Amino acid sequence: MNNRKALFVQAIRGPILLIALGTLFAIHQAGGLPIYRSWPLLIIVVGVMKLIERTAVPVSGVYPPPPPPGGPVQ
Amino acid sequence: MRSRNSFTGPLVLIAIGVVFLIHSLSPEFRIGDLLSNYWPYLLIGWGALEFVEVCFRFFSNRPLPPNGVSGLGWVAVVVICLTGFSAFQVRQASPWIRWAGFERGMRAFGEEREFSVTPVQQAVGKNPRLIIENFRGDAKIAGTDGEEMTVGGHKVISAFDQGELARANDETPVTVTVRGNTVILRCNQGKAPSRVHLSTNLDISVPKGASVEITGTTGDFDISGLSGSVDLSSENSGIRLQDIDGAVKIDTRRSDLIRCNNVKGTVDLRGHGTDIELTKVAGQVTINGSYTGSLALRELAKAVRVENSRTEFNVQGVPGEIRVDRGSVSMQNVVGPTRLTTRVNDVSLSNFSDGLELSVDKGDVELNPGRIPLGRMIVHARSGNIELAIPQSAGFAMSAITDRGEVSNDFGEALKASSEGRGARLSGTVGSGPEVRLATERGTITVRKASASGTTTVGNDVEGGGKYRPVAEAAR
Numbered sequence: 397m398n399n400r401k402a403l404f405v406q407a408i409r410g411p412i413l414l415i416a417l418g419t420l421f422a423i424h425q426a427g428g429l430p431i432y433r434s435w436p437l438l439i440i441v442v443g444v445m446k447l448i449e450r451t452a453v454p455v456s457g458v459y460p461p462p463p464p465p466g467g468p469v470q
Numbered sequence: 471m472r473s474r475n476s477f478t479g480p481l482v483l484i485a486i487g488v489v490f491l492i493h494s495l496s497p498e499f500r501i502g503d504l505l506s507n508y509w510p511y512l513l514i515g516w517g518a519l520e521f522v523e524v525c526f527r528f529f530s531n532r533p534l535p536p537n538g539v540s541g542l543g544w545v546a547v548v549v550i551c552l553t554g555f556s557a558f559q560v561r562q563a564s565p566w567i568r569w570a571g572f573e574r575g576m577r578a579f580g581e582e583r584e585f586s587v588t589p590v591q592q593a594v595g596k597n598p599r600l601i602i603e604n605f606r607g608d609a610k611i612a613g614t615d616g617e618e619m620t621v622g623g624h625k626v627i628s629a630f631d632q633g634e635l636a637r638a639n640d641e642t643p644v645t646v647t648v649r650g651n652t653v654i655l656r657c658n659q660g661k662a663p664s665r666v667h668l669s670t671n672l673d674i675s676v677p678k679g680a681s682v683e684i685t686g687t688t689g690d691f692d693i694s695g696l697s698g699s700v701d702l703s704s705e706n707s708g709i710r711l712q713d714i715d716g717a718v719k720i721d722t723r724r725s726d727l728i729r730c731n732n733v734k735g736t737v738d739l740r741g742h743g744t745d746i747e748l749t750k751v752a753g754q755v756t757i758n759g760s761y762t763g764s765l766a767l768r769e770l771a772k773a774v775r776v777e778n779s780r781t782e783f784n785v786q787g788v789p790g791e792i793r794v795d796r797g798s799v800s801m802q803n804v805v806g807p808t809r810l811t812t813r814v815n816d817v818s819l820s821n822f823s824d825g826l827e828l829s830v831d832k833g834d835v836e837l838n839p840g841r842i843p844l845g846r847m848i849v850h851a852r853s854g855n856i857e858l859a860i861p862q863s864a865g866f867a868m869s870a871i872t873d874r875g876e877v878s879n880d881f882g883e884a885l886k887a888s889s890e891g892r893g894a895r896l897s898g899t900v901g902s903g904p905e906v907r908l909a910t911e912r913g914t915i916t917v918r919k920a921s922a923s924g925t926t927t928v929g930n931d932v933e934g935g936g937k938y939r940p941v942a943e944a945a946r
Contacts, residue, residue: 400528400534403534403536404524404528404534406536407524407527407534407535407536407537408521408524408525410517410520410539410544411517411518411519411520411524411539412517412521413517414514414516414520414547415513415514415518415521417510417513417517417547418510418511418512418513418514418515418516418517419510420510421509421510421513421551421554422511422514424510425510431555
């Protein structure tokens with residue numbers, strides 16, 4: 397069911413962002429790329445997640461399912 | 471809303487509980503250090519848990535939460551990031567604000583060039599007072615014979631283009647003005663356009679009798695061979711002083727190293743910094759501020775007073791050495807009475823005279839007075855073991871208490887051990903001598919006999935020990 401897949405992608409966005417954030421800070425503290433340089437990667441991650449969400453389902457899961465064919469019931 | 475049967479929340483709670491449990495069971499486990507270093511993994515772990523949970527729900531056809539991390543969860547994330555990041559930066563004391571700042575951008579995009587400073591040579595008399603204000607750059611000042619002062623060096627200028635570079639160079643000549651005894655050296659750095667980054671690195675030689683007064687912003691100082699005083703205040707400097715006869719006063723907002731070697735006057739350090747190294751100081755030493763690195767004091771003839779953020783002590787002289795590193799304080803061959811208060815540190819004191827007052831929050835204490843007669847000792851640890859090695863022939867009146875832990879005793883019958891609840895007590899008198907009071911709220915107390923070889927009597931030659939404080943005065 398497409399709707400469920402979209403919900404899944406959306407639900408997984410938070411955790412992935414959290415992992416990315418943690419990783420960037422960990423790299424910063426280990427003396428690698430500092431966080432004030434690597435932060436754009438977070439935006440990229442959000443963008444990619446959005447993109448996947450779009451491609452997973454044409455209709456985003458948060459919205460109510462499209463009206464049945466034949467137009468809305470009056 | 472999130473359904474009730476999520477397992478991430480409980481797991482996070484369990485993890486926090488475990489961390490605090492380990493913390494309360496073993497005091498060596500330093501929760502602050504752990505959190506400040508590893509908090510990003512907390513985020514990663516949390517994210518991973520949520521990730522697994524969402525996947526699990528998806529594949530087992532359970533209802534999915536609308537979003538993996540709730541609004542309140544993100545608030546928690548922001549709080550964790552802010553506190554963790556600032557805790558880490560504070561501990562590192564790294565000048566990240568400067569990295570992130572404007573200077574770096576300028577260096578990266580603009581042009582940088584070196585210009586040499588037009589040399590200055592000027593008669594200034596035997597004992598001039600040299601003043602340098604608002605100085606940015608490295609300065610090397612050396613005392614020489616004669617009555618002349620010479621200034622040389624180079625400027626490093628960064629600007630957006632060549633024209634600005636040249637203009638900035640023209641507007642910032644190094645000038646020397648002599649008014650009676652006072653010599654003012656100006657680098658005119660304020661006259662450069664604000665967009666230009668300029669630092670002047672100077673090589674100055676002055677008559678030996680000179681005193682120096684410098685206020686600097688950024689840059690290192692290397693000053694040697696002066697018989698006058700040195701008064702230095704700076705935003706961010708490494709400072710090295712060698713062979714100064716007068717008083718030394720240093721005030722820094724940030725510093726990687728302050729090193730003074732062979733100073734005949736007093737040394738007074740204030741402010742914030744990292745490492746301090748003082749060797750061979752004949753005058754009093756006062757250190758007051760927040761220095762996050764290591765502190766090494768050697769061969770200090772007079773009283774030393776240190777009030778650092780985590781450790782405070784004063785002693786009457788350091789013929790031997792005092793080292794304070796992250797996590798440990800050690801004193802070896804010091805003249806007391808010694809008073810030491812420290813928070814999270816292991817303390818090891820050996821070969822000290824004339825009494826001790828020691829208070830430790832968390833850390834083990836190892837005492838080896840090594841001299842007789844003993845001084846009065848009052849030691850209190852909130853959490854940590856105390857080990858005291860007493861010279862064979864010393865007399866003392868012992869009272870040791872641990873609220874939770876054991877007592878071990880080498881003196882046999884003379885001291886009476888008894889257990890009390892979860893703790894223990896040791897008391898008694900050996901010969902006649904001063905009070906020795908040891909107390910820990912949690913930890914083992916060990917009282918043992920020191921090996922004979924390590925013992926010296928005050929008055930005999932303890933590597934200058936008698937020189938600094940006569941026995942009669944010490945007994946006061």
